[in-house]
Amino acid sequence: MAKKPFNDAQVEIWKKFTETLFHGTHMAITPQQVVDNLQVMFAEMHGDKPCETGLSLYVIWLALGGPFFHFASPTARKRKFEKKLQNRRVDLFQDFARIRGIIYAGYYGHWLGGEHGSEEDNADNPVLKSLDFTLPTARQRAGAPQDPPVVEETSGDLPPSVFFxxxxVPAEAEVIVIGSGAGGAVAAANLAASGYKVLILEAGEHFPASRITTHEKIMSSNLYxxxxxxxxxxxxIIVFQGQVxxxxxxxxNGIALRAAPHHVLHPQAENVLDIWASLGAPVSRTDLDTSYDRVETRLDIKPIAKRLGRNNGTHLIRAWNAYKPTSNDALDQDAVLEWFSKNWGAYGTDRACVSAGYCNTGCPYGRKNAPPETWLADATKAATPAYIVTECEAEEILWDGRNDAGERIANAVAVKFRDGTRKAIRATKGVVVAAGTIASSNILDASRIKGTGEGISLNIACPVPALMEKRQNAWDEDQMATYVDRGDFLIESHFQPPMSMSTLVPGWFEEHYQRxxxxxxxxxxxxxxxxxxLGELKNGxxxxxxDDHTLNTLKRALATLSKVQLAGGALEVYPALLRGQTLWKGMDNDAVDAFFxxxxxxxxxxxxxxSHPHGGNAINSDxxxxxxxxxxxxxxxSNVYVTDASVMPSCIRVNAMLTTMAMADRVTHGKRIFG
Structure with a gap:
């Protein structure tokens, strides 16, 4: 590995932190190997995060005592961690405490065979063996007749010929689409079908199924x-956004929920489209439903097979049904319990899900109907084919005067490539901005558009793992299979591969290790x-x-899910509190409420x-x-459109992928939106 983001002094700090965090445990690898893994993980990242993390490392080290910490005994260093990081309520030290997740990623993301190590190379991975975890290609499943073989499917990979x-990169295109995700891909496909010459700009790289693996730390560093x-x-709040x-x-996870469905909605949940209309953004339900239908057909959306949630997904159903009779809350009694609908093929097709559990680091087996396999494929195969420019970050839109109505006319996009090259690419017809809530807002702000980056909403997630009496093998299924719509929040089954799960499981020192x-x-x-x-962009x-209302919703949601886990037979429950506190079997509902x-x-x-930032460039007639x-x-x-989640005027409460695609389709399908 040529690139090493951390210098010798930082390496020593990482080692001391690792020794402290794992003090009293039997590590499967050495602290030096953990640091080597961090070097690999951060070397794969692009942007300022490695440098920023290295500088933060010095600050944390000094806050812990600097040289005094460094030369203290392991027991004394652990006491310092407990006092300064685990148990302090000072915001600064709570921020520092989040360094634990990075160290856990370095340990539980251990991988043999280097960057290109295979699952076969990791058959004896000591960390994975210590967890009794089996990689997908080595699994022997009880439901073998119903499970497709765990093999890579690369038929949906885009060919090299569509990339610049x-x-x-050409000097001009008729339409430039900034972003290749949910909104950008749909817009590009529809505009190409309407005869426009489309050029798609993407800040990330191209990772087809043939490049995606189960090597978590490499995939996380490259795809996010x-x-x-x-x-x-x-x-x-950690904000997960794809850059690929x-x-x-x-x-x-391919979850496809409508923001305003006709059914499968809690009867007391707010109607999203009614809220939008009250804000000055009336969106026709008929038009949006037509687009939902079109998107769901193209992505082959359907309820997942029950086999995909045989362990953890069915656990949530059983646990909820055990909890519900103990509750007097009307919201609980009216809750909707469902299996997710998702975007991969049915059993018996080449794209049938193999329930590997690695959705969040890209499907290593090519089973998702994600934009590269659907909308981008359509765009690049149109009669007037679109092309994709990779590792190309849009910086601002350039203008060429105004039309007779006084509207500004976009004529180019200024871009910066990862190799440092800067260019201006002409847009002879117009520009579509679809780089995601944060990036789109920053691009529009740099282009002197007023009011951008305000009123940003988040769907916020918080995990609650639980220890069961017997083996669950929750990792041997689809990561997210079932959910409960409780009206003011959702509960979703979910599980992660070892590295990602280690950052979600709370706890410190021996306690986290044992969990x-x-x-x-x-x-x-x-x-x-x-x-x-509740959000806005400040300096990008x-x-x-x-606010207090949202914090109270969080407390209520975590309390409810903890009660569900206990009703479902959990011996211990580990809500994701920074200090790592535990709830125990036998606690009654009142005690759980008091705990939170x-x-x-x-x-x-x-x-x-x-994973769902939206808003910032809201629709409004005014x-x-x-x-x-x-x-x-x-x-x-006159000729700039926005087709990503940033146009949503308020929080939509559910996964944003399907609605983002439908909103983009609503304004681009079958239309010549540019002159």
Whole structure:
């Protein structure tokens, strides 16, 4: 490995931190191997995150005592960790405490055979063996007749001929689409079908199924922005966003929920389209449903087979049914319990899910109908084919005067390639911005569009793993299979491969180590709750603070899920609190409620994440209240549209992929939106 992001001094700090965090345990690899893994993980990242993390390392080290910490005994260093990082309520030290997740990733992400090591190379991986975890190609499943073979399917991979780089990119296109994810891919396919010459700009690389593996740390570093450790400005919330051809749908679970369905909705849940209309953004339900139908058909959306949730998914159903009779809450009594619908093929087809459990680092077996396999394939195969430019970050839109109505006319996009090259690519017809809530807002702001980056919403997730009496093998199925719509929040079954799961399981020192040793006995689910229009961009970064109402929803959601886990037979429950506290079998509902009232005072007390940022460039008929009009054209411009989740005027409460695609389809399908 030529590139080493951490210098010798930083390496020594990492080693001391690792020794401290694993003090009293029997590590399967050495602290030096953990640091070597971190070097590999951060070397694969692009941008400023490796440098930023290295500088933070010095600050944490100094806060812990600097040289005094360094030369103290392991026991004394552990006491310092407990005092300064685990048990302090000071925001700064709570932020520092999140370094534990990085170290755990370095340990549980251990991989043999280097960057290109195979699953066969890792048959004797000592860390995986210590967890009793079996990699997908070596699994012997009880339901073998129903399970397709775990083999790679690469028929959906895009060919090299559709890609440009900094040396081959054309000087102009009719339409430039910024972003290749959910909204950008749909818009590109529809515009190409309408006869436009489309050029798609993507800041990330192309990772077809043939390049995606079960090597978690390499995949996380390459497929996510900031290597999956991007946070809000205050570091309270991790924000997961894809940075790869195909965008976030490449690394999501394929969950396809409508924001305003006709059914399968809690009767007391707010109607999203009614809220939008009240804000000045009436969107026709008929038009949106037509687009939902079209998107669901193209992605082959259907309820997943029950075999895909045989362990953890069915556990949530059983646990909820055991909990429900103990509750007097009307929201619980009216809750909707369902299996997810997703975007891969049915059993018997080449794209049938093999339930490997690696959705969040890209399917290693090519089974998702993500944008590269669907919309981008359609765009590049159109009569007037679209092309994709990789490792190309749009910086701003350039303008060429105004039309007779006084609207600005876009004529080019200024871009920066990963190799440092900068160019301006002409757009002879128009520009579509679909780079995601944060990037799109920053691009529009740099292009002197007013009001962008305001009113950003998040669907925020928080996990609650639980220790069961017997083996669960929750890792041997689809990561997310079932859910409960409880009206004010959702509960979703979920499980992760070892590296990712280690960062979700709370706890410190021997306690965390033992929880991970029980990996195969864990069941897990998470809450998903809406944080509506609480964020804005400041200096390009998301500033987001939970208000009292949202914090109370979080407490209520975690309490409910903890009760569900206990009702489902859990011996211990591990809500994702930063200090790692435990709930025990035998606690009654009142005690659980009191636990969360006492232990959550602010967002910093909990490990929170979001994969669904939306808003920032909201639809509104009034230019003073929104960035884009009802057709998603930027107010005050003649030929700039936004087709990603940033146009959503309020929080939609559920996974945003399907609605983002439907909204993009609504304004581009069968239309010549540019002159």
């Amino acid at each position: 780089d900094s040396s081959t 922005r900031d290597g999956a450790i991007q946070t809000t400005r205050n570091r309270d 051809v195909g965008g976030s749908p490449v690394i999501n 991970m040793r029980n990996y195969s006995r864990l069941a897990s689910a998470g809450v998903l709750f809406p944080a509506d229009r 970064k998301l500033d987001f603070h939970l 009232r006492d232990n959550i005072k602010e967002a910093d007390d909990v490990v929170l994440s979001s 230019p003073k209240k929104g960035v884009v009009d009802l057709d998603q054209k930027v107010h005050g411009t």
